[in-house]
Amino acid sequence: MGEFVRLEVDGGVGTIRLDRPPVNAINGQVTAELAEAASEAAERADVRAVILYGGEKTFCGGADVKEMSTRTYVEMRTFGTRLQTTVAAVAAIPKPTVAAITGYALGGGLELALAADRRVAGDNVKVGQPEILLGIIPGAGGTQRLARLIGPSKAKDLVFTGRFAKAEEALSLGIVDQVVAPDDVYSTALAWAAQFAGGPAVALANAKAAIDGGLDVDLASGLALETHLFTALWATEDQKNGMRSFVENGPGKATFEGK
Template identity: 85%
Template sequence: MGEFVRLEVDGGIGTIRLERPPVNAINGQVTAELAVAAQEAAERSDVRAVILYGGEKTFCGGADVKEMVTRSYVEMRSFGAKLQNTVAAVAAIPKPVVAAITGYALGGGLELAMGADYRIAGDNVKVGQPEILLGIIPGAGGTQRLARLIGPSKAKDLVFTGRFVKAEEALSLGLVDQLVAPDDVYSAAQKWAGQFVNGPAVALAQAKAAIDGGLDMDLASGLKLETQLFTSLWATEDQTTGMTSFVENGPGKATFEGK
């Protein structure tokens, strides 16, 4: 358990909780602790799905500008690489990951949320990539994941202007996937993650690998990857359990052990 980031596990759901008041600003220590929490969530067999959460007031206000302004070029090259690698580690967790967004998700905070597979937000949130207003650009995957998520033209609008996006526009753009009342954000994330607690863990990991890996390939290569991952499941208990249960009991009756 870190000072600012911890992994809490309850009923098969692992919550990676940011707790650095007042806005969970990301500094070097938060970056390191996030990387550790992501690795632990990836490796623990009792974690079947993951929630990223910053608490009731705000998800993450972005990188700690007060710390960054004193860094040299060489120091920022190192920090930037570590932050980008940490978001990539979150994105690479081989389990369903949902970001539970309250308050603000700005700059590095939005980049962290984009590392999740699904985003649930309060209907009063504001999100954005305001780095341009500081004379810089997004550096933790924002120029890449944002363009893949909402398309290059809309991504350029947000990155070029640095404007804050309110909840309804964020939903229409595809920046978030679901809006709920602010007090219901975490419970809605628990409900989404809970769908997978008793699901086929290996098959879910392969599904995620196929979708995410395929996005970086041409169609033919993506289809080849899909075939490889699809057929590999015949060497797992997920496939045996799921198909046997279907034949004997009908669809949706299998109980998976995550092996």
């Protein structure tokens, strides 16, 4: 357990909790601890789904600008690479992930949320990529994941202007998937994540790998990847358990009984 980032596991769901008041700003230590938490969540068999959460007040206000402002070019190259690698590790967790967004998700905070498979936000949330107002650009995947998620034109508007989008606009743009009352953010994310606690872990990992991997290649390559990951499941208990339940119980009544 780190000083600012910890993994809390309960009922098959792992919560990666940012806890660096007042806004969970990302510095070198947070980056290192986040990488450790992502690796642990990926490897632990008792973690079947993951929630990214910054607490009731705010998800993440972005990188620690005060710390960054004193870095040299060489130092920033090292830190920037490490931060992007860490966010990529979160995105690569081979389990369903959901960001529970409260307060603000700005800069690196939004980039971290974009690394999740799904985003639930409070109706008072503001999101944005305000790096341009500091004379820089997003450096932890914002120019890439945001454009892939909502399209280049809409992503350019947010990145070029640095403006904040409120919850309803973020929902209409497709940045977040669900908007709820602020007090319901974590419980809503937990309800989504908990449905996978007893699910087919290997099949879910392969489904995520097929979708994510297919986004970066042409259709033919994506289909080849899908075929490989599809047929590979015949060597797993997931396939045996799922199909046995279907045969025994019939369509609409089958239940997955994997471990």
